[in-house]
Amino acid sequence: ASMASRSIRLAVVAGDGIGPEVVAEGLKVLDVIAGQYDLSIEKTSYDLGAARWHRTGEVLPESVLEEIRGQDAILLGAIGDPTVPSGVLERGLLLSLRFALDHYVNLRPVKLLPGVTSPLAGVTPDDIDMIVVREGTEGPYTGVGGVLRKGTPHEVATQESVNTAFGAERVIRYAFEVAAARPRKKLTLVHKDNVLTFAGDLWQRTLKKVAAEFPDVTTDYCHVDAATMFFVNNPQRFDVVVTDNLFGDIITDIGAAIAGGIGLAASGNINPDRSVPSMFEPVHGSAPDIAGQFKADPTATILSVAMLLDHLGLPEAARKIEKAVGEDLTERTGPRPTQQVGDDIAKRVAG
């Protein structure tokens, strides 16, 4: 037995609902890859989510956050449970990790894989192949806002979208880099600048400014409402999309839908500075209605593991997983339990 040539400290936050089920399969595939690429994966599982909150009232203790900060990457399952007030875990855990670790790039490929049927009539894999770069640390997600005269007929509740030149510029520059590396080299800003004029104007001016650094990339603009329509009737229109936190949340769910379902949509919450761990997670939620039944498709998590490997500088390993997933999707026959999908893909990766 040779010494592993590289060691990776991985924080595992399986979370709620189907989270643990799909994360188990992601790790199964990762373990096969580790054997092949001489990686030693040092996993630390963090017990965070609904169960811990019920037991202790804690969501993300400062000491846990500090420990996670020292890891190389995070694999997250899903967060959220109907027994916990809405927002407590989503804001307190998931968004807290994104904000604390400054995951300003939320990278979400929208790609129709071979063997997958889109709900859109007549579209082929060539028609749906884009990457959404969603801003991850500001916009309407800041939590700024409040409530006045709660519970009275005079209640006022506000939510503030906070947008900074610093925040827009860094994510837009990242999106240009992604676009420049793709054949079509096209970047579309999605916003609502005719209504949200202050934020929209900042995003537009920042896009123009950064565009000067990327003369090969063509840019255009699309209102978020029109964009959702084009996702349905003209997805070919998009190559790389850059957008704010809320619009990105919304359009990547339509993206998942047109690309064959939320069971296949992977994502990375990325801090390109690499001084802190980036976090990889399926786009889907905790799906409490099917939790414990091993019906969930772990493919999105397995593809998120591929994104994790890409981020850690192991593109060959990432491509291997993607190839195995592609073959699995093409050759699968009927519905399979969660573990079976993981086994099948792991077997293909093992070769």
Next chain:
Amino acid sequence: ASMASRSIRLAVVAGDGIGPEVVAEGLKVLDVIAGQYDLSIEKTSYDLGAARWHRTGEVLPESVLEEIRGQDAILLGAIGDPTVPSGVLERGLLLSLRFALDHYVNLRPVKLLPGVTSPLAGVTPDDIDMIVVREGTEGPYTGVGGVLRKGTPHEVATQESVNTAFGAERVIRYAFEVAAARPRKKLTLVHKDNVLTFAGDLWQRTLKKVAAEFPDVTTDYCHVDAATMFFVNNPQRFDVVVTDNLFGDIITDIGAAIAGGIGLAASGNINPDRSVPSMFEPVHGSAPDIAGQFKADPTATILSVAMLLDHLGLPEAARKIEKAVGEDLTERTGPRPTQQVGDDIAKRVAG
């Protein structure tokens, strides 16, 4: 010739781009109806939009607004032009009318009409039949916000979503009334209460409160991101949807897409108090790229005229237009110029 039994003062704001082209066809059909129902339509055309702004710098002069306030209804084409800075006409004219006339209900049916092909594979008219009740006077559309250190690396731009108990309650009650009158009697709140916790909580509590008045209506809740996905892969899930101004803007464009395109989507900006005119307009924009070519489909505007007649208490006339549109959609063969579509539908209405 008999005296007209009822006179309707109609403000016509044809607007920009394809606006005048589609409005002409809406009026063509309305004129036929007027003859049949002894209506005298007193039209006043308001020259508002890009041309006036270029000529005079005016968007919506106070005196014009006061005149419009005295009308019975407004028919609007489309607002917005690439030669005018984004937001000037949208905020200054369209949203100003909605806000000034307190159009708190933005009613947007999403219905796959017979003869129309949805881009979704295998769906039939039974699968897509919902009504979106979009709040029209608050939320992120208020324009509250600002910019600090504009143009510097330290720029901060904010947009505030303002939500009131008063505003949420009245539109939710209206949505319950719509749901109670439909066979399925189901109302879905669409929001993002796990992230926009202050506003989401207000909407949720208000829904629960008003639900007590409508024991026959079942309610549920759906995050906006999941809702966009369900529009694509499970539109049957929805009967009546109530949602805020921005979410409503977004989901009704997907709604238009799945129901066969923006050329068919009608809407009403309604103030149920009837002390001020309500405003009817196609959901589509001014489409400057095809303006002047008479390629635009006026069907959305013609269906908006039907909504206008419904609002004015002329449901029989409204049904007649809808029936004519349904027949036209079923029997049309190829693409037709804008005027031809109007002629064809007018002829059917004439009988």
